[in-house]
Each structure stands twice: as structure tokens, then as C-alpha cells.
Amino acid sequence: MIYLDNAATSFPKPPSVIEAQIRCMQESGGNAGRGSHALAMAAAETIFECRTVAANFFGLDSPEQVVFTPNTTVALNMALKGLLRQGDHVLLSDMEHNAVFRPIWKMANEGRITYDVFPTFPQRKNRSAEDICGAIRARIRSNTRLLVCAHASNLCSSVLPLREIGALCAQKGLLFVVDAAQSAGHIPINMKEIGIDALCVPGHKGLLGSQGSGLLLLRKGLFLDTLMEGGNGVDSLEGEMTEESPERYEVGTLPTPAIAGLCEGIRCVSRMGIETIASHECALNHYLQERLLRMRGIHVYVPNHIGSVLLFNVRGFSADTVGRWLGERGVCVRSGYHCSALGHKTLKTPNGGAVRVSPGIWNTTNDMDGLLEALSSLICRGF
Amino acid sequence: MRNDSEKNECIAVIGSMTQAMNAQSVLARAAIRTEIVKADSANNGRGCAYALSYDCNQDGNLRRVLQIGGIRVRSHQRRRK
Numbered sequence: 001m002i003y004l005d006n007a008a009t010s011f012p013k014p015p016s017v018i019e020a021q022i023r024c025m026q027e028s029g030g031n032a033g034r035g036s037h038a039l040a041m042a043a044a045e046t047i048f049e050c051r052t053v054a055a056n057f058f059g060l061d062s063p064e065q066v067v068f069t070p071n072t073t074v075a076l077n078m079a080l081k082g083l084l085r086q087g088d089h090v091l092l093s094d095m096e097h098n099a100v101f102r103p104i105w106k107m108a109n110e111g112r113i114t115y116d117v118f119p120t121f122p123q124r125k126n127r128s129a130e131d132i133c134g135a136i137r138a139r140i141r142s143n144t145r146l147l148v149c150a151h152a153s154n155l156c157s158s159v160l161p162l163r164e165i166g167a168l169c170a171q172k173g174l175l176f177v178v179d180a181a182q183s184a185g186h187i188p189i190n191m192k193e194i195g196i197d198a199l200c201v202p203g204h205k206g207l208l209g210s211q212g213s214g215l216l217l218l219r220k221g222l223f224l225d226t227l228m229e230g231g232n233g234v235d236s237l238e239g240e241m242t243e244e245s246p247e248r249y250e251v252g253t254l255p256t257p258a259i260a261g262l263c264e265g266i267r268c269v270s271r272m273g274i275e276t277i278a279s280h281e282c283a284l285n286h287y288l289q290e291r292l293l294r295m296r297g298i299h300v301y302v303p304n305h306i307g308s309v310l311l312f313n314v315r316g317f318s319a320d321t322v323g324r325w326l327g328e329r330g331v332c333v334r335s336g337y338h339c340s341a342l343g344h345k346t347l348k349t350p351n352g353g354a355v356r357v358s359p360g361i362w363n364t365t366n367d368m369d370g371l372l373e374a375l376s377s378l379i380c381r382g383f
Numbered sequence: 384m385r386n387d388s389e390k391n392e393c394i395a396v397i398g399s400m401t402q403a404m405n406a407q408s409v410l411a412r413a414a415i416r417t418e419i420v421k422a423d424s425a426n427n428g429r430g431c432a433y434a435l436s437y438d439c440n441q442d443g444n445l446r447r448v449l450q451i452g453g454i455r456v457r458s459h460q461r462r463r464k
Contacts, residue, residue, distance in 0.1 A: 033400035036421035036433070048404040064401055129462075234399040237430030247399040 002331045002367045004283075006359035007154055007182060007309050007338075009204045011061075011209060014268045015262045017208055022049060023324055024260035029188035031253055043256045050263035051246070057266050058199060059190030060215050062246075067216040067246040072181040073099040075216035078249060079177045080104065080148065082224025083198070088145040090115040091136060091174075093160065094346040095122065095153045098339045100179055104148075122346065123156040131159035133168050142260065146175040151183035155343045155356065157285065157307025159187065161231030166195035181205060184268045186278045186308050197222055205271050206277075207269060212255045218245060232250045281308040284359040288368045301347045301354060310357045311347070312371030320354040322378065326355075331372040335358050393439040394460040395449070396422045402404055402454070403417035409452040414439050426460065434460075 003011050028046045030039030041279050051063035066217025070076040076099045081262070084090065084107060092100055094117050107113045116139045121127045136147065152159045162178065169176040177198045180189060184205020191199055196219065226241050228252035234312050236287065242248050269277065286306050292298045297315035314322050323335025337344050337353040344353055357371065390437040395417075403419050410417050417435040424431055437445055439461070449456055 033433075036419065041419065044400050046402065051401065061408065063404060064405055225386075234397070234431055234433070236424075236428040237428070242399060243396060244402060246401055 002363075002370045004357045004359050004363065004367065004371060005322055005332045005334050006360035007345040007356060008334055010206065010208050010360050012102070012362065013261070014208055014265070016209070016268060017264045020264035021210060021257040021261040022095055024257045026356075028260070030258060032256060033247070035255075037099060044158065046256055046260050046263070047174070047254060048258045050266075053263050053266050054215055054217070057270065058084065058201075059146050060190045060217060061192075061220055062192075065218050065220055065244050067218065067249045068259060069200075069216050070212055070255070071119050071214040072202040073205070075214050076100055076148075076177070076179055076199060076200075078216055078224065078227045079198040079200060080146075081107070082249075083146055083175055083228050084113055085145070086112055087143060088113045089116055089141050089143045091100045091139055091144060091147040091343075092116075093118055093120050094148040095155065096148070096150055096340070097154055097179060097181065097343070098341065099181070100148050100150065101342055114269060115324065117342065118375045120158065120160060122153070122156060122262070122305065125304045129164040132161060135248070136165065136168060136170075140172055140174070144174060144221050145174070146177060148177040149183065150178065150179040150335055152180075152187065153309065153340075153343060154182050155309065155338055155340055155347060155354075156311045157282075157305040159305070159307065161182070162189075162194050162306065164197070170195045182308050182309065185274065186281065190275050191219065198224075202296060203262040203265065207262060209267035210258045213262040215262075216249065250280065264375045272361065279316065280361055281359050284365065284368055285310045285357070287365050288357060288359075288371065291368075291372055294377075295375070295379065298346040298375075301349065302360065308358055311349075311354045313354045313355070314375065316382070317378065318350075320352060320378075322355050322375070325378045326374050331371050331374050333371070388391065391439065391461045392436050392444045393442055393445075394420065394422065394434045394436055395445065396457040396460065397436040397454070398432055398457060400433050403435060406435060406452075407450060409454060410435070410437075410445060410448055413444070413448045415445055415448060417445075418420055422460075425444055427457075432457065439459060 029040035032041040034046035051066040053068045116134045176196045178199045184201040199217040201215040203209035203213040232247040302310040319335040335355045412439040417437045420436045422434040
């Protein structure tokens with residue numbers, strides 16, 4: 001099997017991540033924050049350790065700024081619905097995943113907020129930060145309160161200039177929420193330096209943890225309305241959720257084994273080096289793109305951005321036909337719309353979307369050759 | 384004969400588990416040893432909370448380090464060991 005769908009979830013996981021989860025289930029099987037016996041404390045220490053490691057990794061001062069979520073989508077919902085108020089105007093980019101677009105669309109549809117989409121010009125060869133910031137500035141209104149954007153697209157390797165956007169948000173007094181689903185573990189992110197208010201991160205993609213883990217990282221002092229309420233092990237006699245992060249935002253039992261795995265995953269990424277991972281993935285997609293562009297009938301979207309994600313189509317075949325063909329030959333890619341209506345509209349993909357390839361740190365050029373071989377056989381067969 | 388600090392332990396009620404662990408790590412950096420314990424729910428009007436148990440001889444140091452670290456203490460208590 002050739003796994004090239006790391007943008008969906010990274011695979012395989014490092015053995016040490018799996019071991020950390022097993023060890024947690026065997027030795028730290030209590031429920032953190034629900035007692036003070038040895039097993040509850042062991043679980044609490046596992047969780048606190050991950051908060052500390054995550055805080056350091058993303059440039060935060062305190063573990064209390066790290067909130068665990070099941071995934072990026074929940075983190076984004078918590079951030080957006082926790083920060084936005086009636087009458088607010090929101091800006092989002094034209095490459096957003098539905099995890100951003102759908103909560104905003106729903107709130108707008110209910111008459112609670114309004115929004116505008118700013119262009120990011122992914123097809124432009126010499127796109128500059130000022131191109132994007134200019135587009136943002138032109139859409140700021142008196143009631144614009146928040147800007148949300150994906151750091152890196154889940155469709156292609158277009159990456160937004162977060163520092164410049166963060167500086168603009170700071171200048172204009174806008175809250176800055178970032179979807180780092182495709183950039184965490186691939187691009188260094190220091191929240192304080194960039195000026196991010198809320199960073200939403202999956203544990204199971206670039207951070208090499210398991211599914212069921214994610215992070216909502218909050219600027220110190222940022223206070224969100226709660227999306228959910230329930231038991232969190234503190235102030236149990238109060239009807240109101242505690243005001244203090246992170247327990248304010250974490251309800252019910254946390255997935256301690258997944259958090260143990262995430263902690264080790266972050267450590268693995270740190271040991272390997274984010275730049276090493278990114279340049280490896282970029283080199284693989286560069287290798288692939290060069291060869292795809294030589295093949296008849298292949299269209300590669302935004303070839304000017306080469307990074308961890310590559311999107312293409314094959315003339316005469318729907319994206320899902322290509323995806324199915326490759327899957328039947330043991331090559332795992334994702335075809336269709338990739339939960340990004342906005343992104344596909346911006347990239348002008350045809351009906352049916354496109355095929356996405358996202359190699360990871362464990363892939364090699366042999367894997368890319370396997371994909372190319374399978375594609376060639378499809379094109380030759382002319383199905 | 385055991386003195387008062389040997390019969391009683393000092394407790395600083397902090398709040399959530401995360402806050403208690405954060406406070407513990409701040410104190411550990413100042414070489415003040417603490418143990419995380421569950422605060423007595425009967426004494427804590429809001430219900431469940433976590434606290435740090437420590438040597439009462441360190442009371443002054445602990446209060447100072449937590450204040451410098453910006454860590455809020457809900458209450459200070461003493462309880463029998």
C-alpha cells in the first residue's frame with residue numbers, strides 16, 4: 001500500500017506514539033481531575049505534560065492556554081461561536097475548509113453575523129503579502145470583529161502570510177483565528193510572535209498523534225463563551241462553568257490515551273525538525289509535479305505553490321474515477337471536494353472536484369513512482 | 384511531642400487540576416515541594432477543587448512565589464494529617 005493522504009490523517013504513526021498510548025492505558029487509566037487517587041493523578045500528569053509540550057511548541061507562556069478538543073473542526077467551532085456576537089462582521093479567506101465556512105454560514109443564515117470572503121490569489125505567480133492584506137483592508141467595516149483563515153490550504157500548497165495578516169489584525173483591532181490543520185507540524189507557528197488569538201490544530205495530522213485529539217490554543221486572557229457545558233471536575237456545586245481556562249472549555253472525560261499519543265507525536269516532530277519534514281514533503285511533491293506535468297492530459301492546480309499538498313485532474317476522467325482506480329491499485333489519495341467548497345470554487349476545479357496527493361515524512365520517491373505508474377496505466381487504458 | 388506543623392498540613396486551594404499542576408510546577412522551580420490533593424468539598428463552598436499540600440514552614444515562601452507568579456489562591460487552610 002502507498003499512503004498519500006496525510007492531509008486527511010497521518011499514517012503510519014511513529015511506534016513511540018502507539019507505545020505512549022498503550023502505556024497510558026496500562027498505567028495511567030484513571031480519569032484526570034475526577035479524584036486524587038494514584039491513577040487519577042497519573043492521568044492528570046499525562047495530560048498536563050501534553051499541555052506543557054504543546055504550549056512550548058506553539059510559543060505560549062502557560063499550559064493553561066492549551067485546550068484539548070477532539071479535532072480542529074470542534075476547536076474552530078469553539079473559537080468562532082465563543083468569540084462572535086450578534087451583529088459582528090467576519091472576514092474569511094477564499095480557500096477555507098467547511099470547518100470554518102459552515103459555522104460562519106450558519107450564523108449568517110440565522111442573522112447573527114455577516115461575513116465577507118477575501119481573495120488570496122493562489123494562482124498568481126508573484127503573489128505578495130500586500131496583495132492579500134490589501135484585499136483584507138478593502139473589506140474591513142466598522143463592525144468587523146474577527147478574521148479567520150487557514151494557514152495552509154488543504155487543497156494545494158498555498159500558504160498565507162500569517163505575520164502580515166496578524167499585524168494587520170492587531171492594527172485594526174480584529175480577533176485573529178487561525179486554522180492550522182494543514183500547517184501544524186509542517187510550518188513553525190509561534191502564536192505570540194504572529195499575534196494569533198486562537199489557533200486550531202489537529203492532533204492526528206502533522207503532529208502525528210491519533211484521531212480524537214486536537215488543540216484549541218488561546219492567547220493569554222482571551223475569554224470565550226462556552227459552546228458546551230458539563231462536568232469538568234471543578235466547582236461542581238456551581239451551575240456556571242468555571243471562568244478559568246482550560247477547564248472552562250473542556251467538558252466530560254478527556255481522551256487521555258490520545259493525549260498521551262499527541263504529546264509523544266509533538267516530541268517526534270520536534271526531534272525530526274519541522275523544516276526537515278516540510279522540505280521532505282515538498283521535495284516529493286516537486287518530484288511528482290515535474291513528472292505529472294510531462295504526462296498527457298494531466299492538469300496540476302497552482303503549480304507555483306509546491307509544498308505538502310498537490311491537486312490534479314486527469315482529462316477525460318472524473319476525480320473520483322481516478323481516486324478509485326488508484327485505490328484499487330493500493331495508492332491512497334483523496335478525490336472529490338475535500339470539504340472545501342470555497343477552495344474548489346477559487347481554484348476553478350470542474351464538476352467532481354479533483355485528486356489530492358499529500359505525502360508524509362515516511363513516503364519516498366518510490367511511492368511517487370508507484371502513483372505515476374498507476375496513473376499511466378489508467379491513461380493508457382482510457383477507461 | 385509533635386509540634387503544630389507536624390500534626391497539621393497546610394493547604395492552598397487553587398481550583399482546577401490544571402491550575403493546581405501549574406502552581407505546583409511554579410513552586411517546584413522555586414524548590415518548594417508540594418503535593419496535589421483534593422480540597423475538602425465540605426469546606427469549599429463551590430464544590431470540588433484541587434489544592435496543594437505543603438510544609439507549613441514554607442507558608443511564607445509559598446505565598447510569595449505564587450503571588451509573584453500571578454497564581455490566584457482561593458483560600459489557605461490547615462487540616463490534620
